[in-house]
Amino acid sequence: xLAVETLGSKRVYANPWMMVRExxxxxxxxxxxxxxxxxxxxxxxxxxxxDDRLHLVEQYRHPVAGRRWEFPSGSADQRVDVDGxxxxxxELREETGLVANRLTPLGTLDVAPSMLSYQCQVFLATxxxxxxxxxxxxxxxxxxxxFPRADLERMILDGTITDAKSIAAYxxxxxxxxxxxx
Numbered sequence: 472x473l474a475v476e477t478l479g480s481k482r483v484y485a486n487p488w489m490m491v492r493e494x495x496x497x498x499x500x501x502x503x504x505x506x507x508x509x510x511x512x513x514x515x516x517x518x519x520x521x522d523d524r525l526h527l528v529e530q531y532r533h534p535v536a537g538r539r540w541e542f543p544s545g546s547a548d549q550r551v552d553v554d555g556x557x558x559x560x561x562e563l564r565e566e567t568g569l570v571a572n573r574l575t576p577l578g579t580l581d582v583a584p585s586m587l588s589y590q591c592q593v594f595l596a597t598x599x600x601x602x603x604x605x606x607x608x609x610x611x612x613x614x615x616x617x618f619p620r621a622d623l624e625r626m627i628l629d630g631t632i633t634d635a636k637s638i639a640a641y642x643x644x645x646x647x648x649x650x651x652x653x
Contacts, residue, residue: 478503488546510588515559516544516640518577519569519596523620527632528566530613540626541634542641543567543615544591555592563596567615568604571596577643582636593640595647 476497484491489511497503519526519542529540545562556574563569573596580591606613618626626632627641 475499483507507586508588509586512547513555513558513589514544514546514582514591515555515562516542516580516591516593516636517559517563517571517574517596518542518593518640518644519563519567519571519599520644521597521599521617524617525620525623526567526569526615526617527623527637528613528615530610539634540632541637544636546589556594559592559594559596564602565605565607566610566613568602569596570600570602572598572600575647577640577647580636580639580643591636591640593643595644 477494478497479495480492482490483493489509492508492510494506494508495503496506526543527540528543529538531537532539543563543566545558545566547558555576559574560571563571571594575595575597577593577595580593581587582589582591604613604615623632623641627638632638
């Protein structure tokens with residue numbers, strides 16, 4: 472199958488965290504169109520696990536005008552984060568105060584590939600030590616707590632947890648180490 476060709480690109484909006492661009496494209500059949508793309512740095516999502524408990528953070532999310540429970544996550548700072556594991560370790564420490572002596576990569580998610588260019592690297596954090604969070608100014612209202620696995624699953628089913636990347640990451644955790652069936 473032929474690829475879509477980008478004929479041109481223009482910046483529509485930018486701030487320190489993201490840039491919106493509009494690409495003019497030519498489809499394989501020769502027709503043209505536009506695609507809106509949101510560019511931002513890649514992110515890491517961390518699933519902290521201690522026995523049968525998982526650690527979540529809750530914070531206000533302005534686009535949905537409400538507080539949301541989710542796994543700790545954050546975007547890369549190209550000046551600081553040289554790889555996904557370094558980003559995951561930094562975000563885990565900042566948001567929860569936890570330090571993982573073991574970070575295991577679980578996979579990569581395309582969060583919303585129809586409009587977002589960034590990817591989310593998912594890590595399992597184990598062998599944890601506890602400390603004080605080092606939250607950014609934007610995260611000062613953040614709460615964090617441990618939840619038994621059964622409670623987390625109930626929260627997904629009853630709509631308390633709606634963050635798609637957290638739900639997808641939890642699926643990665645459930646499948647971790649399993650052999651695919653034919």
